[in-house]
Amino acid sequence: MTLKLVILGAAIAASSLLAAEARASGNEHVVDDAAVETPGVCHLEIWTTRFSQRQGLINLSPACTRKAWPRLEIGGGLQRVWSDGAVETAVGPALKLNILPEEKGVGLGLAGAAGYGVRAGHLDTASLIAPVTIPVSQRLRVNLNAGWSYVRADAKSHAAFVGAQAEWTMARNLTLMVETFRRGAGHTGGQLGLRWTPGGGRFDLDLVAGRRIDGASPRAISIGLTMRR
Numbered sequence: 688m689t690l691k692l693v694i695l696g697a698a699i700a701a702s703s704l705l706a707a708e709a710r711a712s713g714n715e716h717v718v719d720d721a722a723v724e725t726p727g728v729c730h731l732e733i734w735t736t737r738f739s740q741r742q743g744l745i746n747l748s749p750a751c752t753r754k755a756w757p758r759l760e761i762g763g764g765l766q767r768v769w770s771d772g773a774v775e776t777a778v779g780p781a782l783k784l785n786i787l788p789e790e791k792g793v794g795l796g797l798a799g800a801a802g803y804g805v806r807a808g809h810l811d812t813a814s815l816i817a818p819v820t821i822p823v824s825q826r827l828r829v830n831l832n833a834g835w836s837y838v839r840a841d842a843k844s845h846a847a848f849v850g851a852q853a854e855w856t857m858a859r860n861l862t863l864m865v866e867t868f869r870r871g872a873g874h875t876g877g878q879l880g881l882r883w884t885p886g887g888g889r890f891d892l893d894l895v896a897g898r899r900i901d902g903a904s905p906r907a908i909s910i911g912l913t914m915r916r
Contacts, residue, residue: 716866717850718830718832720789721789721795727754731913732911732913734911737909742769750783760782764800777812783797811838814848833848846872847870853866861884864879866878876899876902880909881894881895890913
């Protein structure tokens, strides 16, 4: 695997740089939901993904929703990717607007993110995604994503992005997430993960296994932690 493919995987994951409340997608999941963080609350997402022993990435994403702007989540991302000795660091903003809360029956949002390559000195990634959340029942939510993404490292730098995810609350503090996604004409990727949210919802712990999350790699394992205050 080349560093380009690792950067591509990080770029695809950029569509989920912003997390939402305790039940939301976010973190290392590629497909996002329509919700924003609870007004007045800030969080920090930390996760790492390994494609192989010599390829991977680590991400830090802080974000806050102010009480004055209860439907706008303001954040950013810092990602460091490496492959066979080559390293790149990307930083950039991430915004998410909740247009329609899911309590209305269907949630709708708009999320944008960008990543600037520090070493390369140019814009590496950007995305504008419209997430839709359908609360099927108290235990099941379905999230659908559609939008545009830019990845400088890819031969087709501008491409459409689509994805779908199901969240099933197995127990009070345990959620199963299954998702599939595709960028342009590339290979379809997918992930399966478990999220444990200890009492109070201040922390999320995630363990996720994926396939072709960068459009090429046969497998990927991610571990994530979200902290709120």
